[in-house]
Amino acid sequence: MVEGIGIVLLKLAFVLLFVLNFGGLLTWVERKQSALMQDRIGANRASIFGIRLIGLFHTIADAVKMFTKESFRPVAAEKFLFTIGPGISVFFALVGFAVIPFGDVLIIGGKEINLQLAPLNIGVLYLFAVAGMAVYGVVLGAWASKNNFALLGGLRASAQMISYEVALGVTIIGSLMIYQTVELQEIVRWQGGTLWGWLPKWGVLMQPVGFILFLTVGIAQSKRVPFDAPEGESEIIGYFLEYSGMGFGMYMLTDFVETVMISAITVTLFLGGWQVPYLMADGFHFPWGATWQLENWAVALLQVGSFTLKVMFFLWLQMTIRWTLPRFRYDQIMRLGWKYILPISLVNILITGLIITLLK
Amino acid sequence: MNIHDKYKPLTFWEKLYLPAIISGLWLTSMHFFRNLTLHILRALRLRKTADGAVTIQYPEFLRPLFPRLRTMHRLTKRDDGTPRCVACMMCETVCPAKCIYIIADEKLENPEIEKMPESFDIDLGLCIFCGYCVEACPVDAIRMDTGILEISNLTRKGMVLDMETMLNLEPMQDRYVKYTKEGEIVSQEYLKQDLSK
Numbered sequence: 001m002v003e004g005i006g007i008v009l010l011k012l013a014f015v016l017l018f019v020l021n022f023g024g025l026l027t028w029v030e031r032k033q034s035a036l037m038q039d040r041i042g043a044n045r046a047s048i049f050g051i052r053l054i055g056l057f058h059t060i061a062d063a064v065k066m067f068t069k070e071s072f073r074p075v076a077a078e079k080f081l082f083t084i085g086p087g088i089s090v091f092f093a094l095v096g097f098a099v100i101p102f103g104d105v106l107i108i109g110g111k112e113i114n115l116q117l118a119p120l121n122i123g124v125l126y127l128f129a130v131a132g133m134a135v136y137g138v139v140l141g142a143w144a145s146k147n148n149f150a151l152l153g154g155l156r157a158s159a160q161m162i163s164y165e166v167a168l169g170v171t172i173i174g175s176l177m178i179y180q181t182v183e184l185q186e187i188v189r190w191q192g193g194t195l196w197g198w199l200p201k202w203g204v205l206m207q208p209v210g211f212i213l214f215l216t217v218g219i220a221q222s223k224r225v226p227f228d229a230p231e232g233e234s235e236i237i238g239y240f241l242e243y244s245g246m247g248f249g250m251y252m253l254t255d256f257v258e259t260v261m262i263s264a265i266t267v268t269l270f271l272g273g274w275q276v277p278y279l280m281a282d283g284f285h286f287p288w289g290a291t292w293q294l295e296n297w298a299v300a301l302l303q304v305g306s307f308t309l310k311v312m313f314f315l316w317l318q319m320t321i322r323w324t325l326p327r328f329r330y331d332q333i334m335r336l337g338w339k340y341i342l343p344i345s346l347v348n349i350l351i352t353g354l355i356i357t358l359l360k
Numbered sequence: 361m362n363i364h365d366k367y368k369p370l371t372f373w374e375k376l377y378l379p380a381i382i383s384g385l386w387l388t389s390m391h392f393f394r395n396l397t398l399h400i401l402r403a404l405r406l407r408k409t410a411d412g413a414v415t416i417q418y419p420e421f422l423r424p425l426f427p428r429l430r431t432m433h434r435l436t437k438r439d440d441g442t443p444r445c446v447a448c449m450m451c452e453t454v455c456p457a458k459c460i461y462i463i464a465d466e467k468l469e470n471p472e473i474e475k476m477p478e479s480f481d482i483d484l485g486l487c488i489f490c491g492y493c494v495e496a497c498p499v500d501a502i503r504m505d506t507g508i509l510e511i512s513n514l515t516r517k518g519m520v521l522d523m524e525t526m527l528n529l530e531p532m533q534d535r536y537v538k539y540t541k542e543g544e545i546v547s548q549e550y551l552k553q554d555l556s557k
Contacts, residue, residue, distance in 0.1 A: 036395040037388045041415040211377070324388045325381065 003111075009081060015097050018308075021255040026315065028059050033316070034323045066249035074242050081144035086243065086250035089137025093257040096130040099123040099173070100264045101185040102307045103274045104281065106300040115300065116185050116244050123184035124176065124337045128169055131221060135161040137254070138223075138230065141247075142239035142331060153239035156330060157223065157230030164220040164335040171213040171345040174352040175203050175269055188273030192280075198287035200277045203270035211270045213341050218262035219318060220337070224255055226325040229333055263314035269312050274303035425532065430491045432508035433482055433521065434529035436501055443527055444501035447475040451502060453491035459486035460493060465475055476524060484511055485519035507532030 032055060035042025046057040073082055103115030120126050135158050141156025180186045193201040204211045220227040231238035240251040267273055278284050279302060283294035294302075328336065373379060425431070436444045447464035466507035467479035491501050506529045513519050 033392065036399070036412070037392045039391065039395060039412075039415070041413045184421050320385055320389055320392070321381075324384045 007113055008117075010114070015100075015102070015117055015139060016094075018102070019094065019257060019260055022260045022311070022315065023253055024059050024063070026054055026256040026259060026319075027062055027096070027252075029315065029319060030322075031055065031058065033319045035262055036200065037320070037323050038359060063249075066246050069245035071245035071247055072242075076146040078144035078146065081140050081319065081357070082242075082246075083140030085137055085144055085239075086247045087137070088140060089134065089254040090181075090250045090257065092130050092133045092137065093254045093261060096127055096261050097264065098110070099126055099184050100268055101273055103300050103303040104189075107296045114185070115304065119183070119185060121183050122174070123187075124182040127184075128165075131168065131261075132165050134221075134254075134258070136167075138239050138251075141243065145239075145242035147242050149237040150239050150241040153230055153232075153237060153241065157239050160227065160333055161221060162224070162336060164217050164341075166359065167213070167337055167341045167345060168217045168221060170349070171210055171217055171289075172269060174210045174348045175207045177349070177352050177356060178206050184268050184273070189267060190277060191272040192275050194278075194287070200272060200275065202272040204274070207348075207352070209344065210352075211266075211343050213348070214270065215262075215266055215342060217337075218266060219321065220333070221296075221348075222255060222262050222318075222321040223259035224259065224318070225322045226328050228327055229251055229330050232327065239248050258312065259315060263311045263318065266314055271314075273310075274307040276302050276306045278335060279303070366480055425509075427505075427532070429507075430494075430504040431489075431532075432484070432491045432506045432529065433493070433504050433513060433526055434503055434506050434531070435480065435523060435526040436503060437527060442478040443476060443480070443523065444499055445477050446473060446499055446501070447477045447480075447481060448498060450496040450498060454492045456490060456492065457486045457488045459483040480523040480526065482521045482526070483519060484521055502526075505531050505532070 032042045034040075036259070042055060043058045044052050045057040046052070046055065046061040048057055063324050073079070073242045098118040099115035099116065100115075101121050106115055138157045138161070139154045142150045147153070157327060175187075178184060179186060181190070187203075191200070191202050195201050195205070223230050228238075229236070231240075240248055256293065267347075278286050279294075279299065281299065282289075283299070284292040286292075395412035407530075428499065438444050445462075447462055449462055449464070452460040452462050461479070461481040461483070461484055463478045464475050467473045467476040489504070492505055494504055499507075508529070
């Protein structure tokens with residue numbers, strides 16, 4: 001019993017460290033990557049005893065600034081909701097990670113440990129339930145500020161997130177039809193097989209259209225450029241207008257955590273999660289017949305590393321998209337969501353169903 | 361692009377968005393990987409010439425100033441060290457920001473010069489650096505060629521330049537860049553220095 005709780009706590013610590021560190025580092029990645037893409041150098045002035053460490057200390061400087069800044073609350077603001085708004089936002093961004101598998105089973109002392117925080121058999125549904133709640137933090141914060149501009153930002157956010165919520169669910173139905181399960185660990189295991197004996201059966205190959213649509217909708221869900229009409233900090237004023245200090249910091253952290261979240265879900269559903277090509281539970285089985293036996297701990301390590309690498313790639317991709325594309329206008333967001341993505345994903349479901357029926 | 365092309369309906373290829381997005385991503389990520397490689401090579405001391413960025417790290421490295429750039433004012437002197445200014449009030453009159461304050465005085469010891477300034481103050485907090493004072497001056501007594509750009513002070517009063525200070529300022533120094541008599545830049549050594557330190 002105690003052992004079981006200890007293992008759960010260890011896994012929890014691992015997942016939280018993974019997510020929060022990535023979230024924090026993303027502020028650094030955002031600065032440096034945008035700088036590199038634009039032939040600049042990027043923030044590099046924060047230093048400890050003259051050591052600058054290519055600007056990494058700016059992350060710490062940010063945190064110190066956020067915590068020590070005055071957290072101002074407007075007189076007219078709804079006290080309770082205004083205070084818990086950012087918390088709700090961060091909470092629902094974080095709890096989604098509970099069902100993301102980051103590895104297969106690890107065997108320590110004859111005890112099998114499932115490298116997934118909560119092996120829920122409704123994994124994908126839970127994810128969408130949580131993602132659907134994320135809009136509450138935004139709308140509550142915006143409404144509780146008692147500021148009309150913030151409220152407008154909140155309205156834009158709710159309209160966008162609810163529209164894309166529909167598309168988010170529909171885009172992956174095609175994949176779920178192929179996987180025949182909604183448990184994420186099972187989905188990842190399914191992707192461990194090969195096509196024609198050599199091609200890894202990853203979701204991106206089975207559902208290329210679904211993959212592109214899901215990534216688009218995912219980026220829209222994380223409210224970052226090019227879908228940042230809810231925020232539009234510099235021009236149209238976003239929902240967190242009245243927040244300062246850590247309240248604002250938590251909204252910003254939510255965006256970054258959601259970026260990690262979208263990467264993790266995309267990897268799990270479409271890029272084989274923790275799968276390494278040709279790596280089975282007992283080592284590599286290459287298609288040309290060669291095998292390479294590996295211990296269980298080495299396999300688990302490779303799997304966690306593979307998952308991390310894939311997530312990092314998608315973080316990079318999302319950052320590149322964020323610093324390449326300009327913002328969509330509000331009507332363009334709505335048109336893209338309702339008139340293009342939703343019909344295309346419905347057609348995708350139809351075609352997937354046809355192919356599955358024909359192949360039977 | 362022709363202005364009329366802007367209003368042409370999009371072709372199917374353009375309406376797909378994805379090809380355009382991919383070409384945009386290709387462009388930006390090529391910049392990213394090129395600059396990343398250059399930065400890493402520089403950090404490993406394998407390559408010193410090419411830079412991954414066009415940034416000039418300002419407080420450590422200064423960029424060349426154009427010789428005609430208008431910077432902080434200075435007053436020129438005669439050969440005997442007295443100010444060249446004859447307190448004609450032309451600059452004070454022409455100044456659009458009304459930031460020049462001159463109090464005139466008689467110059468008794470030299471009958472050829474009727475007036476000289478008793479005090480000559482410029483409030484840099486108001487100055488807009490238009491250079492009209494330099495244009496208006498009939499005796500070339502005021503110039504804006506010191507090359508001093510970092511003008512700041514903690515009080516408003518500290519922003520006021522008095523005559524004593526302005527008389528002692530020198531023309532643009534080597535600190536920024538060297539010039540020939542024709543105003544051409546001679547030395548750019550600092551541009552070749554290692555920027556990564």
